[in-house]
Amino acid sequence: MNFIKHISILLLAASLLTISCGEGNKQSIEIKGHINGATEKPIVLFELFADSANIADSAFADKNGEFSFRIKAKEAGFFMLRLDGKNFITLSAEPGEHIKISGDALNLAQNYTVEGSSGSSIYREFLAFTNRNQAKVDSLSAVYTQSKSSPRFKEIKKQLDSVYYTIFNAQQQQVRQFLSVNAGNLVSLLVINRRFGPNEVVSPGSDPALFNLIDSSLSIKYPANSRVAEFHKTMTEFRHKLAEEKKLNTLMQPGSHEPDLRLPDISGNTIRLSSLSGKPHLIYFWGSWNAPSRKMNLELVPVYNEFHEKGFEIYAIALDQQKESWANAYRLDKAMWINVTDLKGLESPAAKACGVGSIPTAILVGADGLVKVRNIQPQELKTWLMTHYQ
DSSP: OHHHHHHHHHHHHHHHHHHHHHHHHHTEEEEEEEEETOTTOEEEEEEEOSSOEEEEEEEEOOTTSEEEEEEEOSSOEEEEEEEETTEEEEEEEOTTOEEEEEEETTSTTTSEEEESOHHHHHHHHHHHHHHHHHHHHHHHHHHHHHTTTSTTHHHHHHHHHHHHHHHHHHHHHHHHHHHHHTTTSTTHHHHTTOOBTTBOOOOTTTOHHHHHHHHHHHHHHOTTOHHHHHHHHHHHHHHHHHHHHHHHTTTTOTTOBOOOOEEEOTTSOEEEGGGGTTSOEEEEEEOTTOHHHHHHHHHHHHHHHHHGGGTOEEEEEEOOSOHHHHHHHHHHTTOOSEEEOOSOGGGOHHHHHTTOOSSSEEEEEOTTSBEEEESOOHHHHHHHHHHHTO
8 A cells, every 4th residue: 555655646746747847838938940050159039029129048059050949938929039130030939839940041031941930930921022022122223223324314213113112012912911811910010010111011090900900819819918918008099099080180171271381391481371372282291201102292293293384283291300301302203392391290280280190191272272172192183183274
């Protein structure tokens, strides 16, 4: 009986040890792999947060380029595995995952594979199509540089701009589809913050339904995750702001009078909107930093050139904060209508006076000073002007 009792105690201890080890594994993330050319090189693992990156661990690859990390983790999060400088990869990892990395030290960011982490694999998929689109943009940049001395540079640049917007639109569509499919994966928080070059791809303003889907999906799957909680807080604040903007949108509706705006041009001269009384005009809110605005500039230029001599005018208010960027942008786009700004960005009182919460926003005002169409598009504007000047 004593022998049996002794065996029972040992088995109980072993089972408790097994349970304890299992729980320990669920509270840690293992990352290991092999990187060609990384022999005895330092590898640093950072944990990424919204506004910081903290070193989680560091190690030297062995003579075969192999390495391993095991870090404690209470929740799913983001990590950066860095060799040096810009040679790094980003991982989306969850407690309990055993992640295996393989790649090449010469270009780790472009040439790596990842196993054992669904989030990291999904993010690799996002990077694959993004890199393909970026390569196309890089080719355009090379042509742009080579063509600067060409007498046809203006024509070539116009063609390059058109191709760029086609690429950008393709990237935007792919990102939207990607996020729709992966709305419940934590990696969606990485993707929504990734720009394409200098341009924002998606935002709560341009894609509210998509962002709401991500918010609800992540909140259900990760109810206690700090990153998800922070995103939910941001979305709650955005929805509150959107409700306030809907109140503003009661302003400048068809039939209402335009406000008497007074804003400075590039020389500091104040130009009053009321100076356009008696002629049809467009109150156009845009930003040099905003890709859709720059695209609309290009579409508005031929309409303006066709009808300006007949009396049509555009009063363009840039929601910028940098004078040089604003001036360079409208000159480069040949948007030589009335250009003004108070350099207060999205907080411009002019935008609030007209109930503008996103850009580009174009408001058509008739010769009588009354709003005719809010959020008019260039082709619709051309049709209206053709009818007006018959």
